[in-house]
Amino acid sequence: MLEEIGAASVEDFYAGIPADLRLNRLLDLPAPIRDEHGLIRHMRGLLNRNTDTTEALSFLGAGCYPHHVPAVCDEINGRSEFLTAYAGEPYEDHGRFQALFEYVSMMAELLEMDVVNVPVYDGYQATGTALRMACRYTGRTKVLLSGEILPDKLSKLRDYLTPDIELTDTLDETVGAVYLETPDMYGVVARNPGERAEAAHACGALFVVGTDPITLGVLAAPATYGADIVCGDIQSLGMHQSFGGGQAGFIATRDEERLVAEFPSRLFGIAPTAVPGEYGFGDVFYDRTSFAVREAGKEWVGTAAALWGITAGVYLALMGPEGMREVGETILANTRYAMTALAQAGATVERHDEIHFREFAVSVPDADAFLADLAQRGIFGGVRISASEVLVCVTERHSRDDIDTLATAVGAVLKGARA
Amino acid sequence: MLEEIGAASVEDFYAGIPADLRLNRLLDLPAPIRDEHGLIRHMRGLLNRNTDTTEALSFLGAGCYPHHVPAVCDEINGRSEFLTAYAGEPYEDHGRFQALFEYVSMMAELLEMDVVNVPVYDGYQATGTALRMACRYTGRTKVLLSGEILPDKLSKLRDYLTPDIELTDTLDETVGAVYLETPDMYGVVARNPGERAEAAHACGALFVVGTDPITLGVLAAPATYGADIVCGDIQSLGMHQSFGGGQAGFIATRDEERLVAEFPSRLFGIAPTAVPGEYGFGDVFYDRTSFAVREAGKEWVGTAAALWGITAGVYLALMGPEGMREVGETILANTRYAMTALAQAGATVERHDEIHFREFAVSVPDADAFLADLAQRGIFGGVRISASEVLVCVTERHSRDDIDTLATAVGAVLKGARA
Amino acid sequence: WDEPIIFELSVPGRRGLGVPRADLPAVHLPDDVRRQTPPKLPELAQLHVLRHYLRLSQQTLGVDLNVDVGQGTCTMKYSPKVNDGFVRDPKIAELHPAQPEQTVQGVLEIYWRLEQMLRSISGMARVSLQPGAGSAAIYANIAMIRAFHAANGDSHRDQVITTIFSHPSNAACAKVAGYEVITLLPDADGYPDIEALKAAIGPRTAALMITNPEDTGIYNPRIKEFVDLVHGVGALACYDQANANGILGITRASDAGFDLCHFNLHKTFSTPHACGGPAAGACGVSQRLVPFLPGPTVDRTEDGFTLVTPERSIGKIRPFLGVTPNVVRAYAWVMAMGSEGLRAVAETAVLNNNYLMHKVLRIPGASMPWADQPRVEQVRYSWQQLWEETGVHSEEIGIRAADFGVHYWTSHHPYVVPEPFTLEPTESYSKEDLDEYAAILAHVADEARRDPAYVKGAPYNQTIHKIDGTSLDDPRQWSPTWRAYLRKHVSS
Amino acid sequence: WDEPIIFELSVPGRRGLGVPRADLPAVHLPDDVRRQTPPKLPELAQLHVLRHYLRLSQQTLGVDLNVDVGQGTCTMKYSPKVNDGFVRDPKIAELHPAQPEQTVQGVLEIYWRLEQMLRSISGMARVSLQPGAGSAAIYANIAMIRAFHAANGDSHRDQVITTIFSHPSNAACAKVAGYEVITLLPDADGYPDIEALKAAIGPRTAALMITNPEDTGIYNPRIKEFVDLVHGVGALACYDQANANGILGITRASDAGFDLCHFNLHKTFSTPHACGGPAAGACGVSQRLVPFLPGPTVDRTEDGFTLVTPERSIGKIRPFLGVTPNVVRAYAWVMAMGSEGLRAVAETAVLNNNYLMHKVLRIPGASMPWADQPRVEQVRYSWQQLWEETGVHSEEIGIRAADFGVHYWTSHHPYVVPEPFTLEPTESYSKEDLDEYAAILAHVADEARRDPAYVKGAPYNQTIHKIDGTSLDDPRQWSPTWRAYLRKHVSS
The missing domain is CATH 3.40.640.10 (Type I PLP-dependent aspartate aminotransferase-like (Major domain))
Known part of the structure; x- marks a missing residue:
């Protein structure tokens, strides 16, 4: 191609870049992994250091929600x-x-x-x-x-x-x-x-x-x-x-x-x-x-x-009016159930009498300790919003068992904190 | 649709099936899971009971091989x-x-x-x-x-x-x-x-x-x-x-x-x-x-x-003649290296002097115990082909480290068996 | 796209993929085993390989893309996308079949559970999921029949009886297994001729291998009599259930007394057809045939699921346990359906078929032999009248119909029904889909009357134009590979 | 396919998906918050939703499908398929951004490592990966500039200088941030006019925001002088590096003295364009701007990777840490390239561009303003001469070219180059691809001479025919949604 253009080398095309701006060495980058399997192995090594929300039981929301993603x-x-x-x-x-x-x-x-x-x-x-x-x-x-x-x-x-x-x-x-x-x-x-x-x-x-x-x-x-x-x-x-x-x-x-x-x-x-x-x-x-x-x-x-x-758009077409109604109803019911279950487990649920959709906050003595304790039990219990407040999220993906598991753990954690 | 056809019910279309052959009850099947998320949850529960070959270090072949699958x-x-x-x-x-x-x-x-x-x-x-x-x-x-x-x-x-x-x-x-x-x-x-x-x-x-x-x-x-x-x-x-x-x-x-x-x-x-x-x-x-x-x-x-x-076809088009040559060379070299490493670790490598591609057998005192011991160490060490023979497979996916890990484990297992 | 053959895209020196190189000494190969000249594979960059195959994919018409009711006998239905995800999961995709049993309990449980489901659906004692496809399951069944008779000292039984509207593989597999094949033709009512069966059976009879409903869509109401007659001479009855989609939960193989049956997971249980496989077959057998099943089976014990080889097993029909991805998909599909769901599948499929039949039979020139018999899940129709009037063949109708973005199939050979076409609309299609399909057929039939030469000249609206197939049956010209083509048609 | 609008496919009562139902008491909603009438969403079975969107996908032309060199300034390059797998992995797809840090060390390390790579490539002190796209990164940069001057008590600086061949977002973002925008025009040689810059700078200058090479493909050799002049009046210099593909490893933002720069991960670092996002931007800053970076940053400590908010952070530019899937893809791409690979990317892209330029300039009627200046990675050409001879506009050439299965773009407004078209062939395309593209342009230019009305009547070979766009700018007629269309054009 150089020949067809009549250029001596690729350097010709860089003639517009002054010499003092040229980087006359290679960039300082990690050694490349040129085969796909090696790259996969490298990336899996990194990814395996994550624990994802299908591995832990997650009640994290606050702007990023674990709704079901249709195939x-x-x-x-x-x-x-x-x-x-x-x-x-x-x-x-x-x-x-x-x-x-x-x-x-x-x-x-x-x-x-x-x-x-x-x-x-x-x-x-x-x-x-x-x-x-x-x-x-x-x-x-x-x-x-x-x-x-x-x-x-x-x-x-x-x-x-x-x-x-x-x-x-x-x-x-x-x-x-x-x-x-x-x-x-x-x-x-x-x-x-x-x-x-x-x-x-x-x-x-x-x-x-x-x-x-x-x-x-x-x-x-x-x-x-x-x-x-x-x-x-x-x-x-x-x-x-x-x-x-x-x-x-x-x-x-x-x-x-x-x-x-x-x-x-x-x-x-x-x-x-x-x-x-x-x-x-x-x-x-x-x-x-x-x-x-x-x-x-x-x-x-x-x-x-x-x-x-x-x-x-695909999501809305799959769900239709009935699907959207049902998912809303399920989330409302799960949210109310979770609020009640956590209150019964001893947590102080904020704004208990309002209508909640998907999220509510609980007051705890020490939000960081509370969340760390739950994390030890394989539960991402909520998002910390202040030193004594945790935001809990439930969606249609959470089963009644999931919520009961959270409530049991919260009960144990709060009892431990009081003890 | 029934109306347009002029049929009273779907039963009309089954008129050809004699009454004594009709199953007049529902099939005996598990209760269905009608929502996609529930199905995923159910299937993941089953799948999580598998340990796959990206989780263990596998040297299994015998007709089914762990070659790299291009994306x-x-x-x-x-x-x-x-x-x-x-x-x-x-x-x-x-x-x-x-x-x-x-x-x-x-x-x-x-x-x-x-x-x-x-x-x-x-x-x-x-x-x-x-x-x-x-x-x-x-x-x-x-x-x-x-x-x-x-x-x-x-x-x-x-x-x-x-x-x-x-x-x-x-x-x-x-x-x-x-x-x-x-x-x-x-x-x-x-x-x-x-x-x-x-x-x-x-x-x-x-x-x-x-x-x-x-x-x-x-x-x-x-x-x-x-x-x-x-x-x-x-x-x-x-x-x-x-x-x-x-x-x-x-x-x-x-x-x-x-x-x-x-x-x-x-x-x-x-x-x-x-x-x-x-x-x-x-x-x-x-x-x-x-x-x-x-x-x-x-x-x-x-x-x-x-x-x-x-x-x-896609694979061959991606690989081309050079890719096919290289993958063959890598496998030949890895196979020979593994044979040597396992022999040095104390295993008896069969047909050591022949040219091997991807597989070779080792003689061990008790194949079942040998494989079970390796499995305890997170290694699928090979396919049992007789009470005292194990077939070991290495491909281009195996790194030198992988083979060394196997050799070390084999050495330990054999030493344990002799002790 | 006017996409070249991939060899035409090759440029020396290009590469599509890096390969791991061992930092180890190379192995020297002696001349007698070393390849001397590199294979003439094409050389392309990855983007170009991808682009080529993506374009070819767009020139292909799957269930996901069209109203795929035109492949009667093959039950083209929707395969839920969610199930593909389970198969791509490393917990399936990266499992080796020889792993220690305790590391594959999940997949073994899926095999075991699907077997229980198919036992329930068929009423049979056990079900093997090993065969790679429907015809392989038919072959496995005949191999078990042969082993059964051999075990009983009945090796003189050397005849297998089938019907002309049973899939050709029943006849062909029996032949491979060493049997003489007797084929029953339909009687005046379109049923397999029971008098012919009576004449055919005897001490040489090893088995009856029969589809029901047959490929005409007609259910043989005397099927139990057929089975009883065969049993009366000491032979076995084997049920080809490729056409099971319309009778799920309605009637079972065991109800009619069959000794063996098979299912196609890729037809009835929704696994995708994949351009013609991998598929998956299932063989159901009654108690007396259980010892002959292909091995191993998945058995449940107190310690979990384990692999067991039946005592008189015919051995391996296929490597390993079966086509696992399709076993997983079929299991997930049945789990999402349940008993009421499966019955709804059958009833909807049958309703759809009868609705489409109603529409098709209104098209002038279309007819259905044995019109008095009810149809279950499909119909083999005939364009005999249209052909007589216009000279346009059924195949030509199909090629022209494809100009409208749908697929259409005639029938297996021989064409007992003249100028045949076989439609099976399954439960996946809507009324609008069936209306559209029928409208396309009506439009093409009308074209055939107005301008038969135009229809015969199709296609007009597809990737390529009318193929000249004369070379395909001429050994001097045929080119089953690019290198044969270059040798015969280019370099000379 | 002649695919209807999805609402036209709706049949009441159909469903595409089952939804989990809670076995719990329903929550009663009072009237003031309860929806009274169901939304008029379409109702379709899953197969029909899938089929509809698959057909629409086939009517769309991505990098994977065509010779995508026609979107100059946007660097359409191949995005390796293997990288998509990392993003689909639940270890990325199912991560929540508020998880405990110890459970996301892998993804934090990827952020950290990619930052180190971009530091090396740009020479800057730190790099934020938070912005959602290139323009968002430009906005983040101007927000940091504003915060920097505010922190120094320099709030009187209220002007930003840019050039006409810098992306419009430089001007627009500066305007949003409250600045008056001064735009430099090219001088006789096609370079930004340095005399105009000298005239424009002063105590009111907050920053220079400039692309280089500009969208003409011309690299401004006096760029360091520009930066020095701006620094001389106490302002900052901000580098739009959307066009970085041809200079990776060749020259760095820091070498010319820039205080800020940005990259588009979806252009230069191979993440796919996704029909127009999600994309990802990166902001590189020199040491003195580090305290102002959007928060949080990923810092490495002895205990692992942790999130830290810079002391004088401008705050959030986007929710959470950034567009993680694209950060992962870009990281994997650079890991597969390495330093030599990146340099080869740049050199190949530049060679391809100069080769294509060589071919295009041979087409009668095509020209390139400022033909004496070398071009780096793209060229803004002109059909001025062809238009004068035939009356065919550049846009019309593009629509006709699309009949041959390729895409083509004119330029941003205003059309400083008359009848413009902007081609950037990147490193992904082969010589044959470029030959094909040039041949299509030559063919269409020839058509324009022979039959201009024919070219103006295009398209002929696409999903739809020539669009009548008059309604799109008429408030009484425009229909930005289906419900607006029904109201204005159907029901009335």
Whole structure:
């Protein structure tokens, strides 16, 4: 090939790089493992130093949840075509466009809203953007947060809203967005959310709701009680925990031009083709994006988490309305059972009288010691949220026996701590 | 649907089954597990009672080998299309036909023979059929076996050749096939195989060679020393051990009409289409099969092991001539090293002076105790072939450390046994 | 894709995979055993191997991709994806069959449990899961029959009786086992002719090997009489249950008195067909044949599961214990179904078949011989009338139907039913699937009337165009490998 | 396949999956929180869901399927299949990020080791693997820059300088972080205009955010001067290394004096693009920016690997530690490459690019602005001449090229290069692949001359025909979901 080009060596092509910037030695990297079996052996050596949640009994949640991942979800997102595609046009990647259009369309039914974006990185990002959208829409610079929010998520929001937007505790006419997290970090389902919507709207603010779509087979869609923007993470819908690698964010609004104009992310729309009855797809209102107008666009857009969107679509198609209802019912029942069982085992269950979905906190004398003691018994008992608080998560994957096992262990640990 | 047909109930369709044959109760089966997660939990409970060969250090072979399986092999044979296809025509299943044609074509290069079949069940079956083919071809009814053959394989051959063919130790004009297994069950590579071919041919018998294709990057193709039919198992070429589920058999001959006529299995040939330059595929000489003429066909044909053929094709394409040479060299070197190391550790290595490929036997005072002792140390030390003989297998997957670990353990076990 | 043959993609020096090299002395091979010239395998980079085979996969049509009702007798059904995961798990994929028994208790329990399930489904005393496929199971059955008679000093029994609508492997396996084969033809009602059976049986009869329902989809209601007649002359009755899908939980092999039966795990119990295997067969036997089963069997003891070889075992039918991945899949499938689920499978399959039959028989030119008999899980239809009117053969209809993305099969040979096509819609397909399939057939039949030459010229909408198959039966031209092709068609 | 929208396949009552039911009392939900009407999700059997998505997958063109050199700036390369297996392993897939540290030492070590590798490759002091993608890494970098200046009392710095051939996210992220953006245009030689830089810098400058080689494939030889100038006014220099593939092991961010840089693991380090994510970004920083890194970092101690939050951390950029599956894949890829392998990657990519350039520039009507400058790993070409002669736009060429089974991209906006197309052939493609790609472009260019209307009418050979996109920018018509479509186009 060099010969055909008429070049003496590959060095010719690097002529533009000055000598003083050239690294004239090899990089300092480990010796390579050139055969596949050797690489597998090396990687298994590392992986075997992990204990995963199929080996221990895990009640960890706090933003990354152990829901069941249907085999068909893995089959589809493992397909070479979907796994290795990227930015094809609506023609050669017709399947990618359709799969993502179907994902947003199924989310739209769950949310009862007409506009849903192609996924952003994660629920934190989605929330940050939703709040920025609301402030741009209202032309205001304050946000009021409600519902308890995970510290990590708050950290992200604080950074991401800087410097344009400040957080406030007072609802008045300077507030651009009232945000409600439900279920919140404690799994608490907010009561009478419609009243909050009305209060927000009365001040001219948008009502932004953060939720988990897996709740929506049983919980009311926020749009039905007045949400203007809904956002959150879709990891629950068919993604493995993957040490936090399964996150993806959604943002949904009603179909109002001014709101749609505030999305930074891509929106895929259905369109006719030259053949009647045939569907094509394309970008809706592309000119709002940074791809189109750089810094004049809304925030930015780039590679985010499309494959998880396709996967969530597969999940919703497998589950259907009945499946979503059933999974919600099972989780509600398991959560309540676990709260009761742990209370009976001697733990102090916080907010016991509220409606909890999937999560609740227990107060313990020493959260670190409590969790370490459970870990000794092969149980990941919960996520530490303060020196005396542990967040416990149960999903449809947990059997009654699993919860009883936890309760027994908790009883023993607390008794030991008191002794 | 019942209504559209005009039937009262599904019972109408069972009208042909007499009442006294009807099972008027439910089958006696375990209660079903209707959700996927529950099924996974149940199956994992069973599977976790297995210790696999990535958890123990295994030197088990004897017909099922721990070669490296390239990731691309699993990717291809896991594709929904290949996994769930079956008996499509050369049009809608063009890809299946081409993949199998390419498999036989690559095997043909390795074997230096022009005709290779679509896989039969396994190497035992391939050998049985190859010997029947030779006897049909020669019109004779005796077979002379040489090279040491695994007892299970001999069991299969005895059954399968009954009643038409008998085994003999005498080479004379009544012998239809002289069979040579190389490497044989002890891993011994037969020396001067061409002399055996000449002796067989001198008596008018065909020379049938059983081998493992993974040897053929370094060992001479049997056709080059006079084999008329070559047969064996392809599990080594990209199939997992799978508790014996990865077997598939091949049979190869030269392109002679009378020999081709004796194949029971399908042969896929390349053929032109209506468009110049385009390739199609189809069955070669279909009228010899039981599909075409029932009991008048050659033995029988049916679903066998096509997917493993496609997989072996992927393996050979990934390896190429250099890869096949290298893997052979590595195995030869590892085998010799293991023989030396075990001898130095105090084991009696049988046939130490012969050329061994992948396997060799050691004599021990008590094979069961020897293996049990090694198993206690996390080592599957070999396959018991008699009360005092153990067959040891090493492949390219074994590192020098692995072999040293075995040798050290063997030394300790033998010392313990002597003490 | 217009994908070349893989040899055409080869570039010298390319490699698809690194191989472990031993840091050890090389072994010198003497000339008489050393390969002298490297094999002419193709040389490609990994991406190019992958791309090639991915493209070929896209040119293949599996159950997962199409309305796969056109392969009657072969029971194409959905194989749940979750079950593939169990098979890929190292706890199956990386197990060696000669491991110490205590290290494989999980997989042995799966073998044992599936055997109990199949005992319940068939009513037989024991079930071997060793055979590699359905025909191998048929062969194992005839080998047991031969051993049984030999053990009873009945070696003079040298005839096996089968029927023309039983799978060809019944006849072919009996032949391989050394038997003369007598084939019964259907009577006027489409049933195996019982008078012919009476005429055929006698002291030379070793066994009856029969499918029921036969490949016509007709259940022989006098099957127990057949079995009794055969038993009356001291022979055994062996049941080919490849067509069991419509009768799961409805009737059992033991109810009709059979001595042996077989199942295809890859048909009835959902393991995928894998382009034609690996499959898995199961042989069920009555008490008196238990000693002859292939060995070893998995037995339960107080200390766990253990391998035992039956006292008069016919020996090995296949290496090791069986096609383990498919045993695992079939077990998981039955566990997810349960007794009510299996019955629903049978009833849904039969309903689907009768619904499709209802639609197909409305297509002008399509018919069904012995139309008075009820059909169970499949139907062998005929385009005889269409052929008479248009000259278009059944095979040609099938090739044109494939232009619409479905598969279609005629029947085994000989074509007792003229211009046959055999459809079995199983429980996996929806009403819409069956409507679509029937609509495609109706469309093609209509095309055949309007423009028979067009249908005969198919395909038009597939990877390749009409194949000229003349070379495939000509020894001077046939090319069963690329090297044969190069020799015969390129270099000369 | 002419595959319907999934809602059109719905039949009431069908189910794709069973769900675990708790044998426990149901929880009663009050009206204010209970869903009143079930969501109108489609109802399908599992086989039908699978079949639908498998068909859609076949209508999608990934790296594994085509000669994917047409997405310049995005470095489409082969992602070895073996690495996907590590990610599917429960030891990664079933790990929760809040597990006790001692139960995740393996994955923490992978994070730590990959950080060491990227430190070596970039020369930077530390590297965070938290960002979810390249643009998120750019944002994290600007957030650190902002925190750095704030910590130094330099909050008056409110301008960020970038170049027009740097990715749009540099401008957009800086804007989100509150900065005014100044964009440098190329000079006559195609380099970022150093005089414009000199004019732009000053006490208000917070940072320079620049790609090099830029999206033209041209390496700016005065890059160190740029960095020095920026440093001279107390600002930071931040390197967008999305285009790093051609310079791995050739030159490092630290060599030119950069304070921050980022990599895209899904471009340069082979993790698959996944239809547009999940991806993974890495931020490298010099010593003085280490305290500002997103938290936590993975630190090595005597007791093993542990999580530490930097003292002045900007906080979380993303939940948890990062996109773990891609971190695992990237680590395995570098482990298989080593230092010589990475250098070979760069050199092969650059050779491939120059070879393809050689071929493309021979196509009449194709050209390359600033033709005198050498190109590294990609080229932004122009069909300006072809357009003038035929009226066919670059986008139309791309749609027609897709008829031949390849993908092709123009460039980011604005089109500084007229009628642009940007090709980056990476190390994964063979000479034959590049010849094929160039031949397709030449063929289409020739078609454009002979019959421009034909090219403008494309596609002809794809799943669908030419899309009428007028509705997509019309609020009354646009339909970003099926329910919007039904409301606007069907029910009314």
